[in-house]
Every structure is written in structure tokens, then in C-alpha cells.
Amino acid sequence: MRRTTMAGLLAVPLSIAGLYWLMLHGFLKTSAILLVVAVLGMLFAAVWEWRHGHRKWASLLLAGAVLTSGTVGFYGWNLNQKLDNIPRIKPPAAIDEGTRPPEEKETKALNILLMGADNPDQKADKPTIAELLSDGQWDVGAYRSDTIMVVHIPANRKSAYVVSIPRDSYVPIFDEAGATQGKNKINAAFSEYGPFGTLRTVEKLTGLRMNHLAVIDYEGFRDLTTAIGGVDVYVPETVYDSYQDQTWEKGWNHLEGNLALKYVRQRHGLINGDFDRVARQQNFLRAVMEKVLDDGTIGNPVKFTKTLEAITSHLTVDEDFSNGEIRGLALSLNGLDAKKVKFVTLPLDHYETVEGVGSVNIIDAARAKELWKAVREDRINRYLDKYPDDELGDQQDVS
Structure with a gap:
């Protein structure tokens, strides 16, 4: 023996x-x-x-x-x-006032509202979003959100859909109590009424009940790419961003740190402006997911720890999104192929200039209704068969 x-x-x-x-x-x-x-x-x-x-x-x-x-x-x-260590924010007492979409009690499908928070005054030292909401009051204009995405995860956890709502979409705005506040660009909901005002606005727009919300600040994009060793994206044509003084050369570009931040922020110099920025944000997330899911990041204890730290250090979620639910969701998504994640953008009807608001995106209401119905019924592939241009293009087609 x-x-x-x-x-x-x-x-x-x-x-x-x-x-x-x-x-x-x-x-x-x-x-x-x-x-x-x-x-x-x-x-x-x-x-x-x-x-x-x-x-x-x-x-x-x-x-x-x-x-x-x-x-x-x-x-x-x-x-x-x-x-x-993830900061939790408590929903205001008024969050269930008025009418909200019903919860999907017969299914375990999840809708998570993902928002990117950006400090419009980079030189100002401000409290975090969780700190701002600790007393239940939102500081108007403290932060803005140029990234608004509805992440839908079907009950079988074998796929996921990410639907982006461009920040210039001209929609009815609602506060956290569900009271209408007129029409404006959708990013005004975050600036004026914070994460929960945005949640109520998105619920009214989509007819979908949001189970949870998550806010990640733009520095999170930067630190996440550093933790995973960067990602590669393809730029089809050389383009200059005058606002950030950044030239993107045609071909493959390696994004890490501040360069990743510049990539997801760019709007100036892109032909389709807001929509091209959305495509870049989606393209970046796709590249990150492929790196995390397909390149051994989850299975590498050291790299995964760094990745999780980069995310949680810049993430804020609602109070009901417990550690147990986050762990359970992560385990249920284990083995999810990045190719099973579909990125879609809310369809555009036309551009318009609105007095007092500026240039806005007028949503194709009929098609948008079809999209949200497809998301609710987990039939988005049928929708994309009908409207293939609404899906994010191949890596080498994104501006």
C-alpha cells in the first residue's frame, strides 16, 4: 500500500x-x-x-x-x-407606482437593463452612483448614459439577446414613479431621473418587465480589457475622431486600457453617428465575450479573478440582485457559446431635428413593436430572418 x-x-x-x-x-x-x-x-x-x-x-x-x-x-x-463589494442601490418607494409590465411568472427568462454611466465633467470628483442614491435622491445631471441595453436571457440559458437603444432615440421620458415627463432623447432619463427613471422609461418603451438593472461606469470598460489582456477589433476604413483626437487605422486594432475607452465612446467621424457608436459598443462587448468565454478566462483562476475584480469595481446593481442570484446566473450560463449571443439595435425610421432637443432618432414604431414581442416570446431569430440588417454585422463590417 x-x-x-x-x-x-x-x-x-x-x-x-x-x-x-x-x-x-x-x-x-x-x-x-x-x-x-x-x-x-x-x-x-x-x-x-x-x-x-x-x-x-x-x-x-x-x-x-x-x-x-x-x-x-x-x-x-x-x-x-x-x-x-458590488454596491447595491435600493429602489425608491415609488418604483411600483403606476403601471408596470407584468412579471414573467411562468418562465425563468430574465431581462436585465444594462447602462453605461459617464461623468460629463471628467475633472470633477463626484460621489459614485450608489453614494448619490444612498439618501434616495438623484443629483440631476451628475451622470449621463450613452449606453442603454436590454439583455434578455431565455429560460433555457442556451442563448442571450442584447438589444441596444441608441441614446438619441426620441421617446416619452418617465421618472422613477412612472410619471410622464414629456419627450426627449432617451439618455435624458438617466441624466434627469437616474437609473430607476431609465428603468421605468425602458419598461414603458418596450413593454418588458426589467428584473434587474446594472450600471457600469466607462472606466470599467478600460479596466476590463486590461484584465483580459485586451481584445482585437477590425476597423474597415481609416477614420479620425476629432473630438478625442484619435485616428483609427484600417485593419485590426488591439484595444486595451484607455484605447478601449476611446473606441466605445467614438461618435464623431462615423458616418452613422449614434448608430455606429452603438455598433462599436456591441462589437467591443462581442470581442470581450469571445475572449472571456472561448479563451479560457473563466477556467483560469488568476485571470478570472482579475476579470471579476475589474467588473465588480465599476459595477452597481439593484438591491434585489443578490450574490446567490448572480452566482446562479453565471453557473447557468456556463458553456454558453459567444456565437449564441445576438446583438440587435432598435430600428430607425428617420432622423429629425426637434426644437429645444436637437437632432434625434425617430424609432420605427411598428418594427420596434415586433422586436420587443420577439424578445418577450424568445423568437428573435425569426425577427432577424425578417430584418437581418437590425443585427450587428460581422467583425470586419463594423465601422
């Missing part, structure tokens, strides 16, 4: 290496099962050795089991701590 024990001990580092390889290649559940089997095997072997008087070998096996369990436990605890 001693030779067997020695072989078992020597097999430990080899097993760890094998498990690490499985994790890097996406076999997370298999890795977890094998890890449990390995720990139980060491414990049973330790008991056997102890009963037969081989105290030294029993101690070594027990130490191996404890060390392995402790390492895994610490890793899980560390990840949970990072989730604990």
Missing part, C-alpha cells in the same frame, strides 16, 4: 495540472467533479493508512486533502467577497 500511497501522492500535482487543463478548456463541471473525487479518494486512503498503522502516509494524504479543499474554498470565498 505504501507504493500505492507514494504513487497517489505523486499523482496529486499531475492531477492538479490535469484539472487546470480541463478548466482552461471549459470543462468546469468535469473539473469540479474530479476535484471532489480526488479529495474523497485522499481521505479514504488516509483512513486506510491510519488503520494499518501508517501514520506518516495518513498524515500526508490528509494534509493533501485539507490543502486542496482549503485552496478551493479560499478561491470561492475570494470570488464571493468580490461580489459582496
Whole structure:
């Protein structure tokens, strides 16, 4: 048995290496099962050795089991701590006043409103969004949102849809109590009434109940790319952004840090302005998802920890979005192919200039109604078969 024990001990580092390889290649559940089997095997072997008087070998096996369990436990605890650090914002008491779309009680499909928060005065040191809302009051104009996306995750968790609402979309604006505040560009909802005003505005626009909201500041885009080692995007034609003094050369460009921030912010110099910026934001997210899901980031403990830290350091969610629900959602999406994530943009009817508001996007109301119905019924592929131009193009077609 001693030779067997020695072989078992020597097999430990080899097993760890094998498990690490499985994790890097996406076999997370298999890795977890094998890890449990390995720990139980060491414990049973330790008991056997102890009963037969081989105290030294029993101690070594027990130490191996404890060390392995402790390492895994610490890793899980560390990840949970990072989730604990996500600021939560409490919905105002008025959030359920008026009429809201009904909750989808018969399905486990989720709608998450994702917003990007940007400080219009970069030189001003401001409190965070969570700090601003700690007293239940929103500081008008403190932040704006040029990124508004509805993330729909079907009940089977085998796909996901991301529908972008361009910031210049001219729509009725509602405050957090659901009271109408006239019409304006949709980003006015965030600036004037904060995340929950935007949530009520988007619910009124889409007819979809938002289960949760998440706000990530633009620095989060920057730090996320650094954590995963950057992503590559293709620029079809050389373009100059006069506002940010940035020239994008035709061909593949590596985005990391501040350069990623410039890419998702650009509107000036792009032919379709707001819509091209939306396409860039979607293209960036697609590249990030492909890197995270297909390149071993989730299975690499070091890289995944850095990635999670980059996200959680710049993320704010609603109070009801608990750690348990976030963990459960992440586990249920394990194995999701990035190619199963569809990026769509709210359809445009025409551009218009509105007095006191400026240049706006007039939504194609009839087609938009079809889109939101398709999202609600998990039939967006049929919608895209009918309107293929509404889906994000191939990597080399995005301006």
C-alpha cells in the first residue's frame, strides 16, 4: 500500500495540472467533479493508512486533502467577497407606482437593463452612483448614459439577446414613479431621473418587465480589457475622431486600457453617428465575450479573478440582485457559446431635428413593436430572418 500511497501522492500535482487543463478548456463541471473525487479518494486512503498503522502516509494524504479543499474554498470565498463589494442601490418607494409590465411568472427568462454611466465633467470628483442614491435622491445631471441595453436571457440559458437603444432615440421620458415627463432623447432619463427613471422609461418603451438593472461606469470598460489582456477589433476604413483626437487605422486594432475607452465612446467621424457608436459598443462587448468565454478566462483562476475584480469595481446593481442570484446566473450560463449571443439595435425610421432637443432618432414604431414581442416570446431569430440588417454585422463590417 505504501507504493500505492507514494504513487497517489505523486499523482496529486499531475492531477492538479490535469484539472487546470480541463478548466482552461471549459470543462468546469468535469473539473469540479474530479476535484471532489480526488479529495474523497485522499481521505479514504488516509483512513486506510491510519488503520494499518501508517501514520506518516495518513498524515500526508490528509494534509493533501485539507490543502486542496482549503485552496478551493479560499478561491470561492475570494470570488464571493468580490461580489459582496458590488454596491447595491435600493429602489425608491415609488418604483411600483403606476403601471408596470407584468412579471414573467411562468418562465425563468430574465431581462436585465444594462447602462453605461459617464461623468460629463471628467475633472470633477463626484460621489459614485450608489453614494448619490444612498439618501434616495438623484443629483440631476451628475451622470449621463450613452449606453442603454436590454439583455434578455431565455429560460433555457442556451442563448442571450442584447438589444441596444441608441441614446438619441426620441421617446416619452418617465421618472422613477412612472410619471410622464414629456419627450426627449432617451439618455435624458438617466441624466434627469437616474437609473430607476431609465428603468421605468425602458419598461414603458418596450413593454418588458426589467428584473434587474446594472450600471457600469466607462472606466470599467478600460479596466476590463486590461484584465483580459485586451481584445482585437477590425476597423474597415481609416477614420479620425476629432473630438478625442484619435485616428483609427484600417485593419485590426488591439484595444486595451484607455484605447478601449476611446473606441466605445467614438461618435464623431462615423458616418452613422449614434448608430455606429452603438455598433462599436456591441462589437467591443462581442470581442470581450469571445475572449472571456472561448479563451479560457473563466477556467483560469488568476485571470478570472482579475476579470471579476475589474467588473465588480465599476459595477452597481439593484438591491434585489443578490450574490446567490448572480452566482446562479453565471453557473447557468456556463458553456454558453459567444456565437449564441445576438446583438440587435432598435430600428430607425428617420432622423429629425426637434426644437429645444436637437437632432434625434425617430424609432420605427411598428418594427420596434415586433422586436420587443420577439424578445418577450424568445423568437428573435425569426425577427432577424425578417430584418437581418437590425443585427450587428460581422467583425470586419463594423465601422
